[in-house]
Amino acid sequence: MSRILAFVCCAFLASSVAADEAELQRKIDAQDAVIRGQTEQMQKMEDRLRAIEDASAFKEGDRQTQETMEPSATVVPEPTNEHLPNTGGAIAKGEFGSLNLRLYTYIRYVNQMAWDKEYKDSFGNIKTLDRRQDVQLNKVKLETYGWLLSEKLRYVLYVWTANASQGLGAQVVVAGNLRYEFSRHFALAGGITSLPGTRTTSHQFPFWLGVDNRLVADEYFRPSYTSGIWAFGEIVPGLEYFAMIGNNLSTLGVDAGQLDAKFDTISGTLSWEPTHDYGRAFGDYAWHESLSTRLAIHYTTSTETAQGQPNDDDFENSQIRISDGNQIFQNNLFGPGVQIKQAQYQMVSVDGGLKFHGLSLEGEYYYRLVDDFHGPLVDTLGFGRFQDHGFQVQASAMLVPEQLQLYVGGSKIFGQYGQPWDSRLGFNWFPFVNQSFRWNNEVGFYAHSPVGGIAYPYQVGGNGFLFQSNVELAF
Secondary structure (H helix, E strand, O other), X not given: OHHHHHHHHHHHHHHHHHHHHHHHHHHHHHHHHHHHHHHHHHHHHHHHHHHHHHHHHHXXXXXHHHOOOOOOOOOOOOOOOOOOOOOOEEEEEEOOEEEEEEEEEEEEEEEOOOOOOEEEOOOOOEEEOOOOEEEEEEEEEEEEEEEEOEEEEEEEEEEEEEHHHOOOOOOEEEEEEEEEEEEOOEEEEEEEEEOOOOOOOOOOOOOOOOOOOOOHHXXXXXXXXXXXXXXXXXXXXXXXXXXXXXOOOOOOOOOHHHOOOOOOEEEEEEEEOOOOOOOOOOOOOOXXXXXXXXXXXXXXXEEEEHHHOOOOOOXXXXXXXXXXXXXXXXXXXXXXXXXXXXXXXXXXXXXEEEEEOOEEEEEEEEEEEEEXXXXXXXXXXXXXXXXXXXXXEEEEEEEEOOOEEEEEEEEEEEEOOEOOEEEEEEEEEOOOOOOOEEEEEEEEEEEOOOOOOOOOOOOOOOOEEEEEEEEEEEO
């Protein structure tokens, strides 16, 4: 009997232990499930934060490099898994700052062999063109940007090369700027940037229809990069301003000793986008589902001197020329012993555009006045000013959304020394369905181009057809 009781007790204890173990295992399994659920939620949260940071980096990079009108105090965009073009990537981020790197370069084939071999300017001088057919790694730009100590204190520093201009002035540029963003309405900056005298110098680069070259009217009238101080911000939603005071119209290739002491180069723009979604890019790659419009006005004024001008083949050169391509500061251009050594430049432009369902139509009008001449025998000129005006128009269509874009454009200058014009037809193929990489092909016709240089696909005096092919990376 005692044995039976012992057996029953042992069996009862064993079943009790087994039940306890089963209950313990159930609790462990339940806890594991909770931990796995929390881990998955944390991973999703981390992925979302990373996406938000990437999108925020795009906005930050957009402002850092291109100096758009929009300060950093903005609504964070929706997260995206797609790489946003020309934003690069993060290298480091810590408690006291961030460091990001973006890359820009392109390979260009250009063929000018269909051009006339010579051209005659308005004074009867015959000049020979050195027509080109070559391949160049035309530009390389390595750029860092981010914030330091405070997210309101922003920086951008870059190295920029024009490899087709090897051995010439400003072939390699090391530059950048600093700025402090007080609010979305006001940011203050200093350093080197482009004067906002036309749309293409209002920080749209590299999102143009062609690759790193403008229509001739835009190239003829525009200012360029200079050192100075500027402010920008949003007045009301959709209405933005950018105003700058700088050294001269083009500082690249000009040393400080060549500058005058006036510090009176002033440039500004006021832009209005009623739907707030027009974007910086030319063309409608973004495929607006509803009509989007833009209207902007630009003004620039500067006292310019002969010694403060970049050389003909300095890249990003922006000399003051007359409409046959001659620079106004050339000695003996307007007569023996006559030389304009100082002049006042003023230019107004108005640009506007429409975008809808992959289609775009964009144009700009320019008016330029150059007067107040100083120099030997300028009182014998018989005139006291140069007046020019002109326009450009561009249209594009996304034949295949996000992949294939067709565009056409043209411009004309109405000048006192000729009325040059140009037109172009081209396409962009985006093989990775992203604007970070494209293959561009373009045929253009140039009628006595008044602008150009080694770093450009065209040159002064070019007359005839030109073909170029570009492979561009804007990562």
